[in-house]
Amino acid sequence: MAEARNGLYIAGALILFAGWLCLSVAGAAIAFSKTDYPPFVGWVALAVAGALALVTMDKWVKALPAILGLSILNALLAVWRGYIGADTSRHFPRGRAALILITLVVSSFLANTVASRKLNPVDRVALFAFLVSQGWAIAGWPSLAGFICMPCCLLIAWGHERVQRSRRCGNTRVE
Amino acid sequence: MKENQKKIKRKLRSSGCPHISPHISLGLEAAAQSGNLGGIAGILTPGFGGLFGGGGAGSPGGGVYGGGSWGEDSMIYSVQPAAPPAKAPAKRKSFVSTLLGIRQHGQSFKGCMAQHADQYSLGGFASGAYYLALKQPPPTWLDAGLQFTYGNAINTLLFGSFGSAAATGVGEAPTLVGESMGTVTTFGRRTSDLMSLNLAGKGGLPQALSQASQGAKSVLGTLSTALGGGLKFTQQLTLGLGFAAGEALNCSVEQ
Numbered sequence: 001m002a003e004a005r006n007g008l009y010i011a012g013a014l015i016l017f018a019g020w021l022c023l024s025v026a027g028a029a030i031a032f033s034k035t036d037y038p039p040f041v042g043w044v045a046l047a048v049a050g051a052l053a054l055v056t057m058d059k060w061v062k063a064l065p066a067i068l069g070l071s072i073l074n075a076l077l078a079v080w081r082g083y084i085g086a087d088t089s090r091h092f093p094r095g096r097a098a099l100i101l102i103t104l105v106v107s108s109f110l111a112n113t114v115a116s117r118k119l120n121p122v123d124r125v126a127l128f129a130f131l132v133s134q135g136w137a138i139a140g141w142p143s144l145a146g147f148i149c150m151p152c153c154l155l156i157a158w159g160h161e162r163v164q165r166s167r168r169c170g171n172t173r174v175e
Numbered sequence: 176m177k178e179n180q181k182k183i184k185r186k187l188r189s190s191g192c193p194h195i196s197p198h199i200s201l202g203l204e205a206a207a208q209s210g211n212l213g214g215i216a217g218i219l220t221p222g223f224g225g226l227f228g229g230g231g232a233g234s235p236g237g238g239v240y241g242g243g244s245w246g247e248d249s250m251i252y253s254v255q256p257a258a259p260p261a262k263a264p265a266k267r268k269s270f271v272s273t274l275l276g277i278r279q280h281g282q283s284f285k286g287c288m289a290q291h292a293d294q295y296s297l298g299g300f301a302s303g304a305y306y307l308a309l310k311q312p313p314p315t316w317l318d319a320g321l322q323f324t325y326g327n328a329i330n331t332l333l334f335g336s337f338g339s340a341a342a343t344g345v346g347e348a349p350t351l352v353g354e355s356m357g358t359v360t361t362f363g364r365r366t367s368d369l370m371s372l373n374l375a376g377k378g379g380l381p382q383a384l385s386q387a388s389q390g391a392k393s394v395l396g397t398l399s400t401a402l403g404g405g406l407k408f409t410q411q412l413t414l415g416l417g418f419a420a421g422e423a424l425n426c427s428v429e430q
Binding site: 011014017018021022023024025026027029030033035036037042070071073074075076077078084085086087090092100134137138139140141142 | 289292293297298300301302303304305307308309310313315316317318319320321322323324325326327328330331332334414417
């Protein structure tokens with residue numbers, strides 16, 4: 001029973017995440033392209049998506065390693081096959097794919113450390129910057145800049161936590 | 176007729192193009208003989224940037240095979256425009272096929288699964304959202320970025336490219352091996368190298384997995400956790416198979 005509930009919870013979370021992703025992509029498309037809709041509609045959609053991400057950060061940060069896992073698997077396939085997805089005409093250099101894979105694996109390690117603790121304000125800012133970087137990585141495809149920024153954001157959160165922890169330990173010793 | 180020929184040559188000279196290919200000159204002569212200047216305009220339109228645009232039946236086609244009306248001696252054009260293909264009798268769609276069917280008429284199930292493999296993923300959904308917002312498919316780079324980040328690896332692994340399916344399995348080998356250790360090989364486990372399913376085991380770990388493999392197992396476990404991004408292989412498989420099941424449901428019904 002607990003497993004079924006857990007499965008339903010994961011499925012529900014996945015549907016919500018898919019909805020959020022669609023809202024973000026559609027919002028960005030409307031905001032930055034010439035469409036039938038006025039650009040402010042896209043900006044509103046992006047603002048809503050951003051607000052949702054901020055409000056639900058404590059929840060989705062737990063699933064962040066899993067979401068990155070999808071990307072890692074795709075990156076592995078791209079490194080191995082030399083193209084993306086099912087379309088063999090979508091060639092992608094293996095070296096570049098390997099670099100992206102490294103950034104994703106590093107992000108995954110760092111995301112695990114962030115997911116396992118209570119978030120502080122620096123973590124929240126870093127995680128939001130991580131989301132923006134991911135959007136940049138997709139929108140700026142095939143530029144590596146966004147992908148490199150992703151682990152950097154998490155690295156800031158991880159480094160801040162390490163500094164805080166060492167300070168706490170130092171204070172304890174003094175007392 | 177000769178006047179026509181002269182007219183054409185004069186126009187060509189005035190257009191600033193001194194070279195006339197033999198095919199075109201042959202065509203010119205043939206057309207001039209049949210007295211059809213419009214067809215010549217149809218030939219020349221693509222080459223001369225619409226210099227003779229609108230000059231006859233051939234020009235709207237904009238190409239050498241653009242369907243002009245030519246004389247019988249023409250060496251470039253066919254004389255008669257192609258007959259329109261016979262329409263197949265309209266097939267009435269059932270409610271189920273309207274709702275679910277994505278497989279085209281005559282298409283195999285595997286072909287349908289391969290064709291739509293990218294669409295049944297988080298990235299595919301996002302591409303769909305882009306299409307709904309802009310009423311046009313997403314640009315190739317955006318589609319590639321979305322597929323790279325949120326594509327369904329399992330689906331593309333199973334149906335995307337059959338040639339590479341076995342090869343890509345190697346990438347998932349650490350997880351598969353890590354998960355299979357200690358489960359599959361417990362059948363008939365014995366304290367010798369002999370593995371048999373029909374002999375009663377005496378207990379104890381098989382020698383192949385006893386001491387030496389522990390280190391390897393922990394390395395593989397760490398590696399698969401790292402590369403799996405904290406998502407167990409079975410969870411990734413479930414997620415991918417969920418999308419694949421949805422696609423299979425739609426591909427099972429013909430349009």
